Amino acid sequence: MPNIPQKYVCGAIPPHILTRVAEHTSNEASGTARATLEHMRELATGRAASLLQRPTEVGHGRLNAETSQRLHR
Amino acid sequence: MATAVSTRKRRNVYTANHTLRLPGKLVLSEHKARGTDVEVNEAYDGSGSTYDFFAIVFRRSSIDGRGMRLDSTVHYGESFENALWNGRQMVYGHADGRIFSRFTASVDVIAHELTHGVTQFAAALGYHGQTGALNEHLADAFGIMVKQWLLGQTADKSDWLIGAEIFGPAVHGVAVRSMAAPGTAYDDPVIGKDPQPSHMHDYVETTEDNGGVHINSGILNHAFYRAAIALGGRTWEVLGRIWYAALTDRLRPEADFADFVQATVDIAGELYGNGGKVHASSPRPGRAWACSSSTPAVRLSTSPSRSRASAPLSSPHGPFRRVGGRRADRFSHFHHHLTSLERRSLT
Numbered sequence: 271m272p273n274i275p276q277k278y279v280c281g282a283i284p285p286h287i288l289t290r291v292a293e294h295t296s297n298e299a300s301g302t303a304r305a306t307l308e309h310m311r312e313l314a315t316g317r318a319a320s321l322l323q324r325p326t327e328v329g330h331g332r333l334n335a336e337t338s339q340r341l342h343r
Numbered sequence: 344m345a346t347a348v349s350t351r352k353r354r355n356v357y358t359a360n361h362t363l364r365l366p367g368k369l370v371l372s373e374h375k376a377r378g379t380d381v382e383v384n385e386a387y388d389g390s391g392s393t394y395d396f397f398a399i400v401f402r403r404s405s406i407d408g409r410g411m412r413l414d415s416t417v418h419y420g421e422s423f424e425n426a427l428w429n430g431r432q433m434v435y436g437h438a439d440g441r442i443f444s445r446f447t448a449s450v451d452v453i454a455h456e457l458t459h460g461v462t463q464f465a466a467a468l469g470y471h472g473q474t475g476a477l478n479e480h481l482a483d484a485f486g487i488m489v490k491q492w493l494l495g496q497t498a499d500k501s502d503w504l505i506g507a508e509i510f511g512p513a514v515h516g517v518a519v520r521s522m523a524a525p526g527t528a529y530d531d532p533v534i535g536k537d538p539q540p541s542h543m544h545d546y547v548e549t550t551e552d553n554g555g556v557h558i559n560s561g562i563l564n565h566a567f568y569r570a571a572i573a574l575g576g577r578t579w580e581v582l583g584r585i586w587y588a589a590l591t592d593r594l595r596p597e598a599d600f601a602d603f604v605q606a607t608v609d610i611a612g613e614l615y616g617n618g619g620k621v622h623a624s625s626p627r628p629g630r631a632w633a634c635s636s637s638t639p640a641v642r643l644s645t646s647p648s649r650s651r652a653s654a655p656l657s658s659p660h661g662p663f664r665r666v667g668g669r670r671a672d673r674f675s676h677f678h679h680h681l682t683s684l685e686r687r688s689l690t
Contacts, residue, residue, distance in 0.1 A: 282509065283446075284536070299441075
């Protein structure tokens with residue numbers, strides 16, 4: 271049985287729902303949805319990059335400053 | 344001889360305390376008492392139910408087949424509104440209580456995410472286009488089977504909903520997805536309209552969502568639902584066995600819909616008929632699949648699903664484009680198999 275790291279991130283809430291919330295709701299809900307989408311992208315790309323470098327840090331939430339600010343507000 | 348499978352679960356649930364640190368502080372395990380945090384307890388129970396399902400039904404020892412400990416972290420971030428399997432563990436954000444209720448509330452969603460782990464270790468299946476939609480379908484198929492198994496439901500008693508407890512009071516919708524009726528799960532000013540198709544003629548071409556993996560999975564989901572209803576009984580006993588064998592034994596990392604259809608047809612023949620072993624207590628699926636695979640394919644226009652290939656696209660969700668053509672032709676034989684199953688279930 272192969273032991274191959276997963277190279278994607280699937281969220282329980284699909285991106286088309288979060289995108290819609292980001293574009294059609296109030297500032298707070300919209301900002302949260304945007305931050306979630308951005309973090310999902312960063313988890314995916316961060317892990318994809320880490321597969322080539324340091325697998326032990328997979329999925330540990332590397333954030334840009336804007337996303338980090340939203341998530342830690 | 345059957346291989347012994349350990350049913351001794353190992354589960355840890357942590358809290359990130361609204362930070363982004365994983366796994367966080369351990370709050371519940373097999374040797375640690377249950378507390379009052381609903382999300383902690385639901386994450387623990389959901390991973391346990393999923394573990395039990397794969398162990399008892401398919402004799403699989405955890406996600407990786409080797410007894411992997413199931414770790415979950417709740418309260419991830421201040422306002423991270425999602426839940427996911429990150430390749431190593433489950434991660435649950437914090438819902439606002441208005442648009443979303445709790446991301447741990449639906450056992451089928453937890454099982455869906457953990458099935459991505461099974462797929463990761465068993466098939467290393469890709470996550471783009473048809474391959475990704477197949478990946479999503481498998482997660483939904485095993486997700487709904489975990490729920491049905493937990494509730495002791497036959498196919499006709501199931502709601503066939505994925506995430507029926509996820510939306511909050513501000514949303515007009517019954518679930519995140521409906522396998523019985525893709526495209527009808529929600530229609531709401533805030534979250535939009537469910538964009539899932541149920542038929543290959545309505546396959547959506549998009550650059551978003553890795554090529555619409557959460558959208559086009561509706562096609563396979565609906566096929567799975569129809570097959571389960573046609574066969575009747577407990578979904579996991581026959582259909583689940585075929586799907587599990589396809590996932591763990593036949594799929595290449597780049598498999599598409601047609602590859603999966605062929606794998607399930609082959610396995611059904613091997614397990615239930617078509618010259619293979621026929622189980623005495625469930626002969627119908629073997630005859631139905633074997634029969635349907637030996638007759639010419641029907642045209643899509645005669646299949647049960649209504650064709651909307653020429654309908655204008657009004658999706659508010661992005662640059663989607665519905666297509667038919669070659670993909671639909673390649674897929675037509677699968678609908679023939681299902682049509683045959685439905686005919687036989689009525690006779």
